[in-house]
Amino acid sequence: MAALAIAGKDLRTEWRTRESLNASVSFALVILVLFSFAFDLDREERLAISGGLLWLVYAFAGALIVNRSFARELPNDCLEVLISSVRGWALFLGKTMACFVLLLIVELISLPIFGLFYNIHWIGSIFSLLLVMALSTWGITVVGAALSAVTVNVHLRELMLPVLLYPLMIPLLIGAMEMTTGLLNGNAVLSDVRLLIVYDVMFTSIAMYLIEFILVI
Amino acid sequence: MRDKTVYTLGILGTLLLLYNFFQIFLVIPIDALQGNIFRIIFIHVPAAFTAFCFYGVAVVGSIAFLMTKNFKWDSMAVSAVEVGTMFTLVNLATGSIWGRVEWGIWWAWDARMTSQLMCFLLYLGYLIMRPAIAEPQQRGVMSAVLAIFAAADIPIVFMAIRLHNVRTQHPGPVLETGTLAPVYLPPFFGDWVAFMLLASAMMLVRLHQESSSREIDSLRRELHAI
Amino acid sequence: MSAIDITNLHFLFFGYSAAWLIMIGFVFLLVRRSRRIDRELSRLKSLVEDKEK
Numbered sequence: 001m002a003a004l005a006i007a008g009k010d011l012r013t014e015w016r017t018r019e020s021l022n023a024s025v026s027f028a029l030v031i032l033v034l035f036s037f038a039f040d041l042d043r044e045e046r047l048a049i050s051g052g053l054l055w056l057v058y059a060f061a062g063a064l065i066v067n068r069s070f071a072r073e074l075p076n077d078c079l080e081v082l083i084s085s086v087r088g089w090a091l092f093l094g095k096t097m098a099c100f101v102l103l104l105i106v107e108l109i110s111l112p113i114f115g116l117f118y119n120i121h122w123i124g125s126i127f128s129l130l131l132v133m134a135l136s137t138w139g140i141t142v143v144g145a146a147l148s149a150v151t152v153n154v155h156l157r158e159l160m161l162p163v164l165l166y167p168l169m170i171p172l173l174i175g176a177m178e179m180t181t182g183l184l185n186g187n188a189v190l191s192d193v194r195l196l197i198v199y200d201v202m203f204t205s206i207a208m209y210l211i212e213f214i215l216v217i
Numbered sequence: 218m219r220d221k222t223v224y225t226l227g228i229l230g231t232l233l234l235l236y237n238f239f240q241i242f243l244v245i246p247i248d249a250l251q252g253n254i255f256r257i258i259f260i261h262v263p264a265a266f267t268a269f270c271f272y273g274v275a276v277v278g279s280i281a282f283l284m285t286k287n288f289k290w291d292s293m294a295v296s297a298v299e300v301g302t303m304f305t306l307v308n309l310a311t312g313s314i315w316g317r318v319e320w321g322i323w324w325a326w327d328a329r330m331t332s333q334l335m336c337f338l339l340y341l342g343y344l345i346m347r348p349a350i351a352e353p354q355q356r357g358v359m360s361a362v363l364a365i366f367a368a369a370d371i372p373i374v375f376m377a378i379r380l381h382n383v384r385t386q387h388p389g390p391v392l393e394t395g396t397l398a399p400v401y402l403p404p405f406f407g408d409w410v411a412f413m414l415l416a417s418a419m420m421l422v423r424l425h426q427e428s429s430s431r432e433i434d435s436l437r438r439e440l441h442a443i
Numbered sequence: 444m445s446a447i448d449i450t451n452l453h454f455l456f457f458g459y460s461a462a463w464l465i466m467i468g469f470v471f472l473l474v475r476r477s478r479r480i481d482r483e484l485s486r487l488k489s490l491v492e493d494k495e496k
Contacts, residue, residue, distance in 0.1 A: 168370050171377035254455055257459070310465060311458045437487065
């Protein structure tokens with residue numbers, strides 16, 4: 001399937017240089033360290049902000065990854081070649097899947113380090129955490145990849161993409177943050193899974209439909 | 218013809234607004250609990266309703282532009298977003314002042330105001346992105362896509378914030394729980410109609426500006442060709 | 444009138460003023476843009492006419 005081929009291509013390209021991955025992981029670590037300096041918290045306060053902090057880090061790292069998604073095709077007119085050879089939705093889905101895998105890797109690397117720095121136990125609720133991470137990461141990458149396609153030829157792309165992306169991601173982040181905080185505090189609460197699923201389904205379908213208009217200009 | 222329409226809408230809107238202000242300040246009784254600050258609701262909520270109506274118009278324009286590629290629809294979308302964003306700002310400002318009196322703080326992160334702030338941020342991004350794209354066709358398509366995304370996000374924003382009103386230590390505004398007493402309804406809806414009239418006048422002016430801009434572009438191309 | 448009532452009125456005034464200032468500010472921006480566009484349009488039209496002659 002074309003989408004899988006595109007995803008495979010992106011992941012193979014990324015694996016050769018690992019530039020995006022390295023940059024995102026380093027950025028995530030730096031943010032985690034910075035936050036530990038910014039706030040002097042006791043255990044309860046740390047648990048209270050745990051979900052919020054974690055998803056802020058993931059959102060910032062996600063913006064870095066999706067920014068590269070369509071921009072990497074600009075040199076040598078690769079984007080034109082891709083648009084003419086595969087269906088728009090297949091190209092979009094492939095790029096989204098590649099971003100999803102990359103962001104998930106960044107998240108899985110950052111999570112133990114977060115647990116270490118902030119002394120938070122995450123292993124107990126790992127499966128529920130993985131579910132929340134998977135759903136939320138898909139939402140971030142779907143909207144991010146769509147906006148990456150929108151802003152690929154826009155002046156000041158690196159600045160424009162976060163400005164457009166973060167407000168759109170807010171409901172997703174609210175749900176993810178709440179559930180993650182709950183899970184890290186030991187409550188097995190997955191109350192907002194429905195919100196995440198609605199968000200994912202809605203934006204995936206809208207983006208897959210609109211991507212044809214975005215790419216064929 | 219267009220000028221006449223703009224002036225008529227503007228004058229009608231202003232007169233209706235003045236009549237309503239007379240009602241609000243001099244005729245209807247004030248709320249016993251909140252006092253005079255309650256009168257701010259007659260601007261605060263109609264501004265929000267007006268903004269949402271115009272965001273709806275923007276979505277219609279955006280979808281129509283994607284279907285037809287006719288720039289009139291793109292002009293309609295950007296004009297509607299600008300006017301809608303302005304009224305959202307009015308809503309946020311009046312809500313903040315109301316909150317300062319009610320709860321003693323300028324911003325309370327309650328469900329409604331937070332949702333309105335998200336709408337403002339979404340459409341502010343739209344307005345920021347537009348000048349960054351020089352080519353009109355591309356600008357129209359990207360703006361339309363963004364407007365559709367923003368409109369799709371708004372109900373989810375409301376749902377998420379309502380589900381998790383994370384700052385639960387703050388009370389919600391009066392409208393969250395109560396309904397307006399019947400005596401307040403006529404100036405309330407009157408203000409909404411007045412705002413819609415004024416907003417329509419502003420949008421017509423903006424539409425004309427967009428078509429003039431397109432004329433400027435074509436004249437520039439003609440000059441370049443000569 | 445009690446102190447609370449007076450405070451209420453002050454903030455009511457600020458609220459209505461803020462709303463009006465925002466709306467008038469927007470109208471001002473519209474008028475300024477209109478003037479700029481009209482100036483540019485007449486300048487370009489006269490340039491085109493000159494070039495055609």
